[in-house]
Amino acid sequence: MPSGLAPIIPVTLKKDDSPEDLPQHLAIIMDGNGRWAKAGGQARVQGHRRGVDAARQATTLCGEVGIPYLTLFAFSRENWRRPDEEVHFLTQLLALSLEKELGRLHENGVKLNIIGDPSSFGRKLAKTIDSAVDKTSNNTNLTLTIALNYGARQELLTAARRLAESCVANELSPQAISESDLEGALDTHGLPDPDLLIRTGGEVRLSNFLLWQLAYTELFFTDVLWPDFNEAIFWDAIAAYQRRQRRFGRIGEQIESQSGGR
Ligand code: IPE
Ligand code: IPE
Ligand code: MG
Secondary structure (H helix, E strand, O other), X not given: XXXXXXXXXXXXXXXXXXXXXXXXXXXXXXXXXXXHHHHOOOOHHHHHHHHHHHHHHHHHHHHHHOOOEEEEEEXXXXXXXOOHHHXXXXXXXXXXXXXXXXXXXXXXXXXXXXXXXXXXXXXHHHHHHHHHHHHOOOOOXXXXXXXXXXXXXXXXXXXXXXXXXHHHOOOOOHHHOOHHHHHHOOOOOOOOOOOEEEEOOOOOOOOOOOOOOOOOOEEEEOOOOHXXXXXXXXXXXXXXXXXXXXXXXXXXXXXHHHHOOO
């Protein structure tokens, strides 16, 4: 657990909330860095710098309250369409932030996991990532997954190819392919599906993020720009999640009779 931080008082949580009421896996589309900077008359990259602070805060909050999986969308496959200078800045910022945060993450029992294809950012960042993943591989407090050069359609396409190859090699028959086979071929294999997705920045879309895994995830959209993300917004999202009734196709009465409702 993170140390040296004031204990969090979850103002929007009821006293008798049980840990099952917390999402086990929180995913975040961290959007709005550029607009945050522009609103303050600064260059877009300043928004990205502040975005790192917000990501650290989200990680700390999850560690403190006991949410065991956090997944952050940091760079999409489509973000290569941005100006070269911005992509270059983001690559440098990722490397620097990872180097700077690694000690603290490790101390706090955070296991780092990457989805997407970070090799496209060059050998230096790929090496930094590999050693960070390696160093933290036995940690168990929080699994922090960072989506880097990630796109869900590409992930599904790669999974389809892997399964097709297994079929060609006679290790699998097409008729026998199951949901768990497909899940096992995704970058997220081994992670539970997100229970809650937060997207900051005011856009109400998924932007090619975790399309398979979000099938039954509760979605929370906020106009708050990512650098302004804070504890209050975190708890707003958790409280909204706790007010939802997750039916997974059933009817409300069935859920209430099973769990006493929520
Ligand atoms: C999210 O903020 C960070 C990345 C996509 C890398 P943006 O950079 O998309 O900020 P806006 O949406 O342009 O304000
Ligand atoms: C989504 O934000 C990707 C990340 C947060 C890394 P974008 O800013 O790239 O999304 P669009 O282009 O507005 O859909
Ligand atoms: Mg954006």
